[in-house]
Amino acid sequence: MPIVDPRTGEPLTGEPATQEAPATADNSQGAELIIDVGRDNIQQILEFSMQVPVLLDCWAPWCEPCKNLMPILEKLTIEYQGAFILAKLNIDDNQEIAAQLGVRSVPDVKLISQGGLVDHFQGALPEKQIREWLERYFPAPEDAPASLEDQAAEALEAGDPTTARTLYEELVQQNPEHIPYQVALARALVAQGNAAEARTLLDNLPPEDRDAPAARGVRASIEFGEEAPSHEELAALSERDDSEAHFKRALRRVADGDYEAGLEALLGLMKRDRAYGDDAARKTLLRVFDALGADHPLTVTYRRKLFALLY
Known part of the structure; x- marks a missing residue:
């Protein structure tokens, strides 16, 4: 099978280019950007890498991660518009x-340029990590869409758990062994009001991931929703100024996702009545930190405030 230069449309001869080729190719040239490679054309591929880098995807028909990775590589190859070509090698054949x-x-994905190996990665990496890997060697396309991971995170942050759930489900399907996507899906389920489904998902994680900080944080969010008073109960507490009322109002704010107001209320209760509920305000603050994650800006800020109050 002759190899066609995706930048010029001319058959590849293996000789160095005699003139500067266009920097990119049209997306319609996807057929030239993605080729199967084997004994008949492997030498041409190596020669082609003297002119255009080659991303060599080594895969096998029995490999499920390979099947999940290949569509991502194909999409990115077309998106990069001729910065490299994708050559697919069936190792069984x-x-x-x-x-x-x-x-x-x-x-096993290898980047080949000038006839030699530049870099490689193994395993079905998530799309975002592959993008980051490619950006070490190629400028990201100016009109590149956000990765599914970024889109899902933005949807969740914007208060659209339904969209976030759909995107995380797609990511889990593409990367079934990538635990962070499963935990993020559980978080989207909680935001959507499907706490029982989220708990089942977390319970089915491997033991080492089930009790890791990220999963514990989602469990804490579920528990806050179960412990917080209903909005009807909260209305009945509106005239009360005792510690119990302050604590329950703080719980409700946390359960509703108004974390900053909830943290501020819990910190205020600590100042007002440290002994309430056997130090319930401080213990709940720590649980909220767990739910948000150690790197969340509110965790960083309120850990500092808690430390200042205690010491």
Whole structure:
């Protein structure tokens, strides 16, 4: 099968280009940007890498992670519009080539330029990580869409858990072994009001991930929703100024996602009545920190305020 230069549309000869080629190719040239490689054309691919970098995707038909990774690589190849081509090597059909390339497990993605190996990664990395890897070597396209991961996080932050759930479900399907996506999906489910479904998802995680900080944080969010008074109960407390009323109002704010107001109310209760509920305000502050995560700006700010109050 002849190899076509995606920038010029001319058959590749293996000789150095005699004139400067266009920097990009039209998206309609996806057929030239993505090719299958084997014994008949591997040498042409190596020669082609003298002119245009080649992303070599080593895969196998029995490899589920390979099947999840390949559509992401194809999408990014077209998006980068000729900055590199994607060559797909079925290692089952080309065992000798795979051995020469040092492929020991799949998926194995190798970046080849000037006939030599520049870098590689193994495993079905999430799209965002692949983008970051590519950006070490190629400028990101100016009109590149946000990754699904960024879109999902933005939807959740904007108060659109339904969209966030849909996107995280797609990410989990693409990357079934990437635990952070499953935890993020559980968080979107909680925001959507599906706490029971979120708890089931967390319960099915591997033990080491089930009790990790990220999963504990989502569990804490579920528990706040269960512990907080209903809005009807809250209305009945509106005239009360005792510690119990302040604590329950703080819980409701946290459960509703108004974390800053809830944290401020809990800190105020500590100043007012440290002994209430066997130090319930301080213990709840720590649980909110757990729910938000150690790097969240509110966690950083209110840990500092808690430390100042205690010491």
